[in-house]
Amino acid sequence: MIEGGRLQAEVAHHFNVSQSVISRLRHRYNETGAVAERPRSGRPRSITPAEDRFLTISARREPFSTCRMLWERLINAADINISIETVRRRLGEVHLASRRPLRRVPLTPEHKRQRLQWGTEHVHWQEKWNAVLFSR
Template identity: 45%
Template sequence: MVRRQLSLNDRGRAIGWLQDGHTQRSVARRLNVSQSVIGRLWQRFRTTNSIQNRSRSGRPRSTTAREDRFLMITALRQRFVTPRRLRDQPRAATGNNVSDQTIRNRLRDQALRCRRPVVRLQLLARHRRAHLDWCRRHIRWNRGQWAETLFTDESRYLLQFNDGRVRVYRRQGERFADVNVV
């Protein structure tokens, strides 16, 4: 059985079927959830006359859905922005003061993770053409000729101190996208 949360639409359909006389088991089978989910939904509907989630204990969210979307869009437009700078933008617009950790949590909820960027030379169209031309000129080389070739662009040499704290916000699978490369 697949575990998933019922949407409000599915909850309403389930309650309608139960009121029409269908069994909890048949409704659960139709919605591909366990019977206990439908049983709890039916019990809650009979006691509260509502299919909405009940309010939960704990601290209320400090950001609204609109602010969460704003943070996500800003992080996608400015991939190398820090949580501290992201925090200042909604504060200026709405006056809402949130912590850096809240910013990180909201971005993580949107599947944006803070990662170290890939460090490589940016290949422009002329670089790609030059690489392709070079490959075409050397396509017929034998092992002896390749043995005398040294590729120096595979090693990283630092001329100045780098603390490595540059971060980029990206989704899974976007590691080598040009906007995420330093």
């Protein structure tokens, strides 16, 4: 588009990016003849994007699974060697966190109603219950 005579600002508006992005891409194209990203420094990622998606989908399907459970599932499915910390980092990148399973039975609305009724009936037990705090 730029070679066709359009301004950088027009191209940026067309692709909904800032003008500096178009400027950097044009500069890179003039230097290297391509706009593809250059190799980056640092260690390569240990799992592929497909394995990242597998982790994300597994975590969303079973929201109370732990990192260890997700790690074991990924190890069995992909036959790779990664750490549990890698699983935690990958979940953090997509704003997910593993959760611990509940250690108690959740209260139903009926349970809550019965507990509140019992508390309101016994709120005036001054002799035996001085050290107990009742709240709603």
